[in-house]
Amino acid sequence: MSLAMILAQAGGGDEGPGCPPAPNDYGTFHDAFDFIVHKRESVSGGICIGGPGELWDLTQTHLAVSFVAIAAAILISVPIGLWLGHIGKGEFFAVSVSNVGRAVPSLALLAFFVAFLGLGFVNIAVVLMLLAIPPLLTNTYVGVRQVDPETVDAARGIGMTESQIVRKVEMPLALPTMFGGLRLSAVSVVATATIAPLGNVNTLGLPIITPQNYGLAGEIGAAIVVALITLAVGLAISAVERAVTPKGLKVAERRTTSRRFSLPTLRRMET
Amino acid sequence: MIDVLAQVQIRERTGKGCVAENGFCPDWIADNLHKYWSPLLEHVWLTVISVAIGLVIAFVLALICHRQRWLTGVVGGFTGALYTVPSVAAFLLLLPVTGRGNNTAIIALTAYTLQILFVNIMGGLRNVPADAVDAARGMGMTDNQILRRVELPLALPEILAGLRIAFTTTVGLATLAFFAGAGGLGENIYSSAAGTGGRFFKSNVVVAGGLAILLAATFDLIVLTFQRFALPWRRAAAR
Numbered sequence: 200m201s202l203a204m205i206l207a208q209a210g211g212g213d214e215g216p217g218c219p220p221a222p223n224d225y226g227t228f229h230d231a232f233d234f235i236v237h238k239r240e241s242v243s244g245g246i247c248i249g250g251p252g253e254l255w256d257l258t259q260t261h262l263a264v265s266f267v268a269i270a271a272a273i274l275i276s277v278p279i280g281l282w283l284g285h286i287g288k289g290e291f292f293a294v295s296v297s298n299v300g301r302a303v304p305s306l307a308l309l310a311f312f313v314a315f316l317g318l319g320f321v322n323i324a325v326v327l328m329l330l331a332i333p334p335l336l337t338n339t340y341v342g343v344r345q346v347d348p349e350t351v352d353a354a355r356g357i358g359m360t361e362s363q364i365v366r367k368v369e370m371p372l373a374l375p376t377m378f379g380g381l382r383l384s385a386v387s388v389v390a391t392a393t394i395a396p397l398g399n400v401n402t403l404g405l406p407i408i409t410p411q412n413y414g415l416a417g418e419i420g421a422a423i424v425v426a427l428i429t430l431a432v433g434l435a436i437s438a439v440e441r442a443v444t445p446k447g448l449k450v451a452e453r454r455t456t457s458r459r460f461s462l463p464t465l466r467r468m469e470t
Numbered sequence: 471m472i473d474v475l476a477q478v479q480i481r482e483r484t485g486k487g488c489v490a491e492n493g494f495c496p497d498w499i500a501d502n503l504h505k506y507w508s509p510l511l512e513h514v515w516l517t518v519i520s521v522a523i524g525l526v527i528a529f530v531l532a533l534i535c536h537r538q539r540w541l542t543g544v545v546g547g548f549t550g551a552l553y554t555v556p557s558v559a560a561f562l563l564l565l566p567v568t569g570r571g572n573n574t575a576i577i578a579l580t581a582y583t584l585q586i587l588f589v590n591i592m593g594g595l596r597n598v599p600a601d602a603v604d605a606a607r608g609m610g611m612t613d614n615q616i617l618r619r620v621e622l623p624l625a626l627p628e629i630l631a632g633l634r635i636a637f638t639t640t641v642g643l644a645t646l647a648f649f650a651g652a653g654g655l656g657e658n659i660y661s662s663a664a665g666t667g668g669r670f671f672k673s674n675v676v677v678a679g680g681l682a683i684l685l686a687a688t689f690d691l692i693v694l695t696f697q698r699f700a701l702p703w704r705r706a707a708a709r
Contacts, residue, residue: 301686302638
């Protein structure tokens with residue numbers, strides 16, 4: 200009996216029930232799926248990793264930090280975008296925010312925050328929120344600016360107040376574009392939450408960041424789960440978007456599907 | 471002589487203290503700047519090659535969809551789905567298939583540029599005024615001539631806008647390419663956390679992150695400059 204096996208058995212005795220050693224005869228993807236559905240002993244030994252239990256815990260943290268970040272980003276950027284769009288000013292600001300936001304790599308932003316402000320849930324949520332704001336703000340602004348001025352004039356003509364115009368005319372008409380921004384934001388937040396374990400927030404990126412414990416199977420298994428969750432979030436937001444789009448817009452929307460990728464912004468930028 | 475030695479010692483001591491305390495250390499940065507040269511070049515290489523391949527593929531796809539409109543939804547849905555896959559996951563999921571290294575990173579980064587470029591090329595072609603195309607046809611141009619002499623020049627601003635977004639996005643995503651075993655500036659940022667027991671080294675984060683942002687801005691400026699020279703009629707119209 201080799202030393203490694205003795206050590207593995209000794210480790211197995213310590214940590215209690217139901218934690219077999221990692222299978223060694225599986226192909227890479229088979230091994231990764233096995234990591235998702237069965238727990239196993241870690242690469243360095245001594246602790247149990249993987250399985251639905253741990254992955255569910257990691258998923259909950261992942262979704263929690265993402266949700267907090269997206270909610271905060273909505274609360275900040277939607278009012279500003281609606282207001283700037285309504286008064287028709289700050290185009291340079293709204294477009295610059297999205298340009299700057301794209302140019303700052305998420306890893307650099309996270310590293311900067313962790314290095315200067317420290318670890319923890321709140322800091323990571325703030326990093327993710329900063330990533331989520333640019334697409335939301337820009338798309339809200341562009342969505343409102345795209346509303347036909349005659350429609351706004353008509354609303355004013357029948358006696359609506361400015362806040363009524365924003366709430367009852369401009370916002371519903373801007374919703375599809377706003378949701379395009381929300382989907383971009385949410386997908387990038389959920390994707391970037393993968394590197395949150397660098398800030399001590401144990402999201403689904405934990406197996407990816409610590410391969411010395413989780414091995415290649417853990418890295419790829421976690422990558423599969425992250426990819427599925429991101430796709431699900433994207434699809435869920437698309438479904439909500441369809442549900443809340445005003446009926447009148449659905450007909451017009453079909454002709455310009457590309458609008459959801461904030462094309463109007465892109466054209467506007469270089470004029 | 472003694473003064474100089476003393477100064478050197480003091481400088482070393484403060485430098486070490488600064489590094490040990492994980493401060494922001496200009497001295498350390500000045501001494502170590504050369505270490506960023508090769509990651510920066512790797513980063514440039516990953517970005518340029520991925521955007522170039524992405525542009526070729528997106529262009530071909532867009533031209534096919536321009537002729538066969540019904541394909542637009544299919545291709546757009548496919549590139550959109552690719553775009554949704556988180557970059558870290560994409561790098562890792564490709565590992566068993568294409569191995570560690572630049573190839574894996576380039577495949578994933580190229581996949582991300584497709585959506586941006588395809589959408590903008592299609593948008594540019596669709597926004598060409600129908601009158602311009604009709605006039606060209608009235609002059610006896612063939613479909614290919616219309617594409618080359620009328621539609622593509624008029625779509626160029628939007629195509630270049632897409633190119634700018636593709637460049638800045640790819641520079642950002644390439645900071646995560648070290649997960650695929652390719653280097654780049656991200657490796658500097660990431661490895662500094664590993665070296666200090668989970669803490670990021672501030673000086674390193676600022677330099678590596680700053681270089682990545684500068685790189686994105688540089689690519690943006692290059693495309694903008696190209697746009698000024700490639701579209702002289704727009705400058706004329708602006709006057």
